[in-house]
Amino acid sequence: MSSDTVSTISGRERLLATAAVMFRQRGYAGTSTRDLAAALGMQSASLYHYIGSKEDLLFDLSREALEVIGARVAAALDGAEDPVERLRLLIRTHLVTALSDQDKHAVMLTEMHSLSPARRAEVLKMRDQYEAYVEGVLSKARGAGVIRTDIPVKYLRLALLDLLGWTIFWFRPDGELSPNALADIMVTLYLDGARWRPAQDWVAAANGDGT
Amino acid sequence: MSSDTVSTISGRERLLATAAVMFRQRGYAGTSTRDLAAALGMQSASLYHYIGSKEDLLFDLSREALEVIGARVAAALDGAEDPVERLRLLIRTHLVTALSDQDKHAVMLTEMHSLSPARRAEVLKMRDQYEAYVEGVLSKARGAGVIRTDIPVKYLRLALLDLLGWTIFWFRPDGELSPNALADIMVTLYLDGARWRPAQDWVAAANGDGT
DNA sequence: GTCTATAAAGAGATAGAC
DNA sequence: GTCTATCTCTTTATAGAC
Numbered sequence A, B: 001m002s003s004d005t006v007s008t009i010s011g012r013e014r015l016l017a018t019a020a021v022m023f024r025q026r027g028y029a030g031t032s033t034r035d036l037a038a039a040l041g042m043q044s045a046s047l048y049h050y051i052g053s054k055e056d057l058l059f060d061l062s063r064e065a066l067e068v069i070g071a072r073v074a075a076a077l078d079g080a081e082d083p084v085e086r087l088r089l090l091i092r093t094h095l096v097t098a099l100s101d102q103d104k105h106a107v108m109l110t111e112m113h114s115l116s117p118a119r120r121a122e123v124l125k126m127r128d129q130y131e132a133y134v135e136g137v138l139s140k141a142r143g144a145g146v147i148r149t150d151i152p153v154k155y156l157r158l159a160l161l162d163l164l165g166w167t168i169f170w171f172r173p174d175g176e177l178s179p180n181a182l183a184d185i186m187v188t189l190y191l192d193g194a195r196w197r198p199a200q201d202w203v204a205a206a207n208g209d210g211t
Numbered sequence C: 001g002t003c004t005a006t007a008a009a010g011a012g013a014t015a016g017a018c
Numbered sequence D: 001g002t003c004t005a006t007c008t009c010t011t012t013a014t015a016g017a018c
Helices: A011-026 A033-039 A054-077 A083-100 A102-110 A117-143 A153-165 A179-192 A202-207 B011-026 B033-039 B054-077 B083-100 B102-110 B117-143 B153-169 B179-192 B202-207
Strands: none
Touching: A011 A033, A011 A054, A011 A102, A054 A083, A054 A102, A054 A117, A083 A102, A083 A117, A083 A153, A083 A179, A117 A153, A153 A179, A153 B153, A153 B179, A179 B153, B011 B033, B011 B054, B011 B102, B054 B083, B054 B102, B054 B117, B083 B102, B083 B117, B083 B153, B083 B179, B102 B153, B117 B153, B153 B179
16 A cells, blocks of 8 residues: 555546445436435546546456455465464454445345446456355365365355345444454354354364364 | 236336436436436437436435335334244345345345435434334334343344345345245244254244233 | 337536636 | 537426326
């Protein structure tokens, strides 16, 4: 990250950010180029200095969301060896990243159907790759004996992504919980469930000390 | 339910069902009245014999989804006393109901923003009522000592609804799992988590036999 | 209950000046 | 980099015949 990442924001970045906000609120098809331009204080014709078509915005937004989350999660897990710790890091990093740009991630998840078939396929491929990565982390943890084997890993992955992906639709940044605090809750809930435990000493017993 | 519920389908019901399918695939704003009419083998003008406006379709679809799920879950829990059993029935019934009409429920969840403010508020109120009901079931279970107390019940509810609500976006009726089998997985995962247990005898110990 | 015809508004995108 | 002006197409909805 260069030093001007925060302070300087290009015209195109401002356009993308505004598009993310509006597409999330009104949907892609429900947002006109005139609406978008008005929110930026310009005429709709001026948008085409930055983009070739309205669909470019949705496409770039969607790819960016998946690129960022994939890269950050992979980076976070880079040094970690312990399979449960890797899972914890995955949950935390995915959630914190998605919550750091809720608009972009929400739009990617709900507006994909508005892309042309070719572009939709490309975004779906990226999503499938990330989901395969997540399933891989779960699989390794299962191989290490720390994740239950009575549920197919496919459904462990899908349930985890339900939890991670759709939390952005109700999380409020100005609420009582920080993204990190919420991540703690999700880690606990996903790994240990909602049921009360008479004693949680089995956690240490089941853990081992990393391999 | 009258005896002709299944065999006879009124023009209006056919219209609503087709709208649900198309709104889910292309989004509400992305589906034109011409598209919709063409799928039904008629002209767009003919739709207005059944509805007052396109928005009526989205509104009625959304209310119906919430009415049906609220009613079925309440009915399923009607006789049950044991708090864990009530939670199990809630998860199972919610899931099976939502999966029995994925289109309608998916549209309700993702297209609400296309409703007028007044109608959106009405649908949101219905959703809030249902979510309060779910939280009540969790609260009772917590009061009975079967649900963990270290996570605020609000987040137990939100996580559960992530799991229940967003499963309809990946579930395929023609897939390997029946809705009931999937419900089993979700019950297990929500109550007990993804972590491997050295021995699951504590489940019986923590359960009791219903007050 | 479905049609043809059409009104009225809004959409995405381009041309070309500044 | 932003504007005015405008083209062309699509949109929701209505009128009125059958």
